[in-house]
Amino acid sequence: MAVPKIVLFYKFTPLADPEAIRLWQHTLASSLGLTGRILISEHGINGTVGGDIAAVKKYVRGLRGYAAFKDVDVKWSDGTGADFPRLSVKVRPEIVTFGVPEEVKVDENGIVDGGTHLSPHAVHALVAERGEEVVFFDGRNRFEAQIGRFRNAVVPDVATTRDFVAELDSGRYDHLKSRPVVTYCTGGVRCEVLSALMRHRGFEEVYQLDGGIVRYGETFGDEGLWEGSLYVFDGRMNVEFGAESAVIGRCTLCGTPTSRYRNHPDVRGRELTLVCGRCVPDPVEA
Numbered sequence: 001m002a003v004p005k006i007v008l009f010y011k012f013t014p015l016a017d018p019e020a021i022r023l024w025q026h027t028l029a030s031s032l033g034l035t036g037r038i039l040i041s042e043h044g045i046n047g048t049v050g051g052d053i054a055a056v057k058k059y060v061r062g063l064r065g066y067a068a069f070k071d072v073d074v075k076w077s078d079g080t081g082a083d084f085p086r087l088s089v090k091v092r093p094e095i096v097t098f099g100v101p102e103e104v105k106v107d108e109n110g111i112v113d114g115g116t117h118l119s120p121h122a123v124h125a126l127v128a129e130r131g132e133e134v135v136f137f138d139g140r141n142r143f144e145a146q147i148g149r150f151r152n153a154v155v156p157d158v159a160t161t162r163d164f165v166a167e168l169d170s171g172r173y174d175h176l177k178s179r180p181v182v183t184y185c186t187g188g189v190r191c192e193v194l195s196a197l198m199r200h201r202g203f204e205e206v207y208q209l210d211g212g213i214v215r216y217g218e219t220f221g222d223e224g225l226w227e228g229s230l231y232v233f234d235g236r237m238n239v240e241f242g243a244e245s246a247v248i249g250r251c252t253l254c255g256t257p258t259s260r261y262r263n264h265p266d267v268r269g270r271e272l273t274l275v276c277g278r279c280v281p282d283p284v285e286a
Contacts, residue, residue, distance in 0.1 A: 006036075006050040006234065007049055007075065008047075009063070010189040013108060018042055022089050032059050034050065036050050036088070038090070045095060048233065050084055075215065097160075100165055111195075115207050120211075120215060123216070126207070130180055135179050136152065136154065137153065137176075139184060142156065147231055147274065164194060168197060177203045183198070184212060185209075185212050187211070188208065188212035217239075231261070247259055251274060260275060
């Protein structure tokens, strides 16, 4: 029986010919029957792909066979076999769309001027040492934080990643500039850029959760500082890190605890709404 798996990965590294990388990546992934989304720019690569475990393993070997990607950090999770509708491999100005490609500088070591990487255990050590002085800063869109976030985290009021630049420039977070700030996001890629943008704007002590929420959940499950579920950009919609994961989201129609997103009120739309199964049941397939 096929075992579906999903891999999440990124690598910031200078790429002289992103179009050539796109063609290679499309050929590699499609030849293995994988689906998902891969973005490539002169700054590097960012992707999530899924398929049968044997095919995904071959893909990862192929990805790491390219010298610039040999040490790419790959995060594995269980899939359903129908997590992505198709394979999409595109070249973009940025692999994370903050809207400021000219501000992002990359060398062979990754993002220039980014925050200090902290492992999940190192984050706990920082909190143990500095206590409530530490600020967790959510690097995701605000709707993602409705179902899960770090305890007492700052959640910026942003609908898209592009909104972060104006949000930081607004002065709304200037009072945090002298405090230790730990940025976090799903797999780590958004925080690579966000932490650099924050440092450029005068934040003095900026960290980023290495491997993102995914790696933190693998490390601590339900026993750490994370509360709730993790929103993911595939057919699963959300994942939990243990059987005791708290449900902190609330149905926007009736207030019932839920971590369930659906396209509502337009089932074919792109706007996701947090709704319970009683208020917005899934259609019954014939």
